[in-house]
Amino acid sequence: MKNTPRCRDALMELLAKGTPHRQDGYTLVAVDGVDGSGKTTFAADFARALEGQGHSVVVIHADDFLNLREVRHRRGRDSPEGFWRDSYDYESLVRDVLIPFGPHGDGLFRRASSDHVLDVKVDLQLTAAPRGTTCIVEGMFLHRQELAGYWDHSLFLxxxxxxxxxxxxxxxxxxxxxxxxxxxxxxxxxxxxxxAASPWRQATVVVDNSDSA
Structure with missing residues (x-):
């Protein structure tokens, strides 16, 4: 079948139907992939499909939990190890998103811990999500050891x-x-x-996102 926006919509509907949902709690979903794999657009489309099925959805961007440059670049501006190990503030992501949307969470979350453009920490007010909300976190490295156990469902692009x-x-x-x-x-x-993580093996679903249509 020729790729069209209708194919994309059909895929999103299929993925949404296959996503678990806790009506009396919260559901955590990861959209993982390398830089440039289309995670942000994919997560937005996926969220709309879930909303179309009557679900409340919150989308979190992992890049809003980046470490400041002094941490990200402490191993050197061009260091691959620094990119892998030091890019994200996982302590804040876990505290402000993953625990609140976890099985014993209260739904009180923060959308960001930093502004990477201004290179400053931010202290946002807590936002309350209603029970039954699905939280989609899109970003890189989401199947690393520190995070893999939090997801109820995950996709790797x-x-x-x-x-x-x-x-x-x-x-x-x-x-x-x-x-x-x-x-x-x-x-x-x-x-x-x-x-370290073989994310395509850990993910619930692997999606070939080479053609965004």
Whole structure:
């Protein structure tokens, strides 16, 4: 079948129907993938499909829980290990999102711990989510050991590095070749994640997102 927006909608509806839902509590869903795999757009479409089935949905962006640059770059600005180990403030993500939406959570959450553009910490007020809410967290490294046990359901977006680098080049102006020296931090850092976590094996569902249609 030729790829069309209707195919995309059908996929989202299928994925939404296959997602567990706690009516008397909260459901945590991960949308994982490398940089440039289309996580943000995918999560938004997925959320709309869940809402279309009558669910309350909160979408959290892991990039709103980045460490400040002094932490992210402490192993060196170009360090792949730094990208893999130091990018995210997992303590805040767990405290402010994963525990509140966990099996014993109260639904009181914060949407961010930092503003990565201004490179400052933020202290947002708590927001209350009604019981029955599904929380989608989209970002990188979501199947790493510290986080893997929190998810009720998870998706890994599979896209070749050659393609994600092209997408990043359009979005960020970076080199379109993943093997370019300037991309070493990201490409090698993701390979470290793959070696440590094999996210495609841990995910509930693996989605080929090479063609966003």
């Amino acid at each position: 599979k896209v070749p590095f050659a393609q994600t680098a092209q997408r990043m080049a359009i979005r960020d102006g970076t080199a379109p070749d993943p093997t370019h020296p300037s991309m070493r931090r990201y490409f090698q850092g993701q390979l470290m994640y793959f070696a």
